[in-house]
Amino acid sequence: MSTAAPASTFDTRTRILNLAEELLLARGFNAFSYQHIAKELQVKPAAIHYHYPSKEDLGTAVIRRQLGRLRKWRGLPRVTELTPAQQLEALLDVYRQRACAAHGPQVCFFGALAADFLTLPAAMQQELRTFSEELTQWLAGVLAAGRADGTLQFSGHPFSKAAQVLTTLAGALQVARVHGEGQFQYILKQLRTELLPAA
Amino acid sequence: MSTAAPASTFDTRTRILNLAEELLLARGFNAFSYQHIAKELQVKPAAIHYHYPSKEDLGTAVIRRQLGRLRKWRGLPRVTELTPAQQLEALLDVYRQRACAAHGPQVCFFGALAADFLTLPAAMQQELRTFSEELTQWLAGVLAAGRADGTLQFSGHPFSKAAQVLTTLAGALQVARVHGEGQFQYILKQLRTELLPAA
DNA sequence: AAACATACTTACTTACTAGTAAGTAAGCAA
DNA sequence: TTGCTTACTTACTAGTAAGTAAGTATGTTT
Numbered sequence: 370m371s372t373a374a375p376a377s378t379f380d381t382r383t384r385i386l387n388l389a390e391e392l393l394l395a396r397g398f399n400a401f402s403y404q405h406i407a408k409e410l411q412v413k414p415a416a417i418h419y420h421y422p423s424k425e426d427l428g429t430a431v432i433r434r435q436l437g438r439l440r441k442w443r444g445l446p447r448v449t450e451l452t453p454a455q456q457l458e459a460l461l462d463v464y465r466q467r468a469c470a471a472h473g474p475q476v477c478f479f480g481a482l483a484a485d486f487l488t489l490p491a492a493m494q495q496e497l498r499t500f501s502e503e504l505t506q507w508l509a510g511v512l513a514a515g516r517a518d519g520t521l522q523f524s525g526h527p528f529s530k531a532a533q534v535l536t537t538l539a540g541a542l543q544v545a546r547v548h549g550e551g552q553f554q555y556i557l558k559q560l561r562t563e564l565l566p567a568a
Numbered sequence: 569m570s571t572a573a574p575a576s577t578f579d580t581r582t583r584i585l586n587l588a589e590e591l592l593l594a595r596g597f598n599a600f601s602y603q604h605i606a607k608e609l610q611v612k613p614a615a616i617h618y619h620y621p622s623k624e625d626l627g628t629a630v631i632r633r634q635l636g637r638l639r640k641w642r643g644l645p646r647v648t649e650l651t652p653a654q655q656l657e658a659l660l661d662v663y664r665q666r667a668c669a670a671h672g673p674q675v676c677f678f679g680a681l682a683a684d685f686l687t688l689p690a691a692m693q694q695e696l697r698t699f700s701e702e703l704t705q706w707l708a709g710v711l712a713a714g715r716a717d718g719t720l721q722f723s724g725h726p727f728s729k730a731a732q733v734l735t736t737l738a739g740a741l742q743v744a745r746v747h748g749e750g751q752f753q754y755i756l757k758q759l760r761t762e763l764l765p766a767a
Numbered sequence: 768a769a770a771c772a773t774a775c776t777t778a779c780t781t782a783c784t785a786g787t788a789a790g791t792a793a794g795c796a797a
Numbered sequence: 798t799t800g801c802t803t804a805c806t807t808a809c810t811a812g813t814a815a816g817t818a819a820g821t822a823t824g825t826t827t
Contacts, residue, residue: 484683
């Protein structure tokens, strides 16, 4: 669902997007600037404006790319061919990777942007809603299938449970930044033991 | 644990704190300025600096007040005299109130500040850790007592479960801002049905 | 060779940021 | 009534924000 890459191998446009994503996850939308990106990439701030005229353009591009990744990921044979329980594990793995990221734990997109939500340009708000809805719908489907074949257990509606799980995951990554990775692992373990029937 | 108050009845110092809290919850630490506060209170920005010399001072004051409220709240007779299950409900009520706040859903302190965590002054980071730890410890105690007397059910360690519940609540308030109050209610209902044994 | 597009840089504007220094009006205390 | 404190305002600094306009080097097309 996400792959950090050696930025220098890409063109400037992509390197900007990569760095914007990193800064967005690390600092939130309001706490990074074109100057931060420009300095890191050793270009002038105006070069960033050339590729992404406004910060709103840059922000929406970041979310849109992530939405594209989600759509691609959930359609991948190595994902669709998994059992529901394995698909859930695959999702948890994505979050696990984030929590152990090289440059400190990153929050997930939703968590990072939801906090700034009221200050975001309307276009970004809309993109974020779409992203979150698609992810929740996908997970709801996985949970429903898992409960149907007996490999997953939970009470209530699949959609409610999916919303709860994703909310917990988003929050858990924020917790990881405040209290370290250990607390994140506790929360994840708690989620798994509840969803997966005792062996 | 928190009570919005008619700001105008307080002195400037308190009104600044109230407004800073509101802005912090609504916009995050990096997206509000002394100007916002000054304009609203119809004073000059320098007046804010008079009471809280730096933004770090203001930020820590907000968290510290909230920590004081928590300590007071959890020691209140009307809270200590409740059963564990009722104490849990009381906590959920606090979050419920937030989600239905007059001026749009507010996030909880932890959620609002965790997102900006890496950009916060060290003093604020430390205060936030303390706040989060005390709240988690308190809830862990409630959960442990509730499981012991059979009024609450969950698997795993009380501390892990407490961390998970609070994480979910913090995240749920952010969800409320993005997707509206309905989704928040789903998540809360999910939490309650899992923790409280079926009637 | 001329025209054009790409990918920038230089130089700028406007607006806002936190923060400070000096001054001032009002109230209280000796 | 003099002096001190409180609670500001006025006027400022230095830095940073997003964004723009005009110029330039490089390469591609015709």
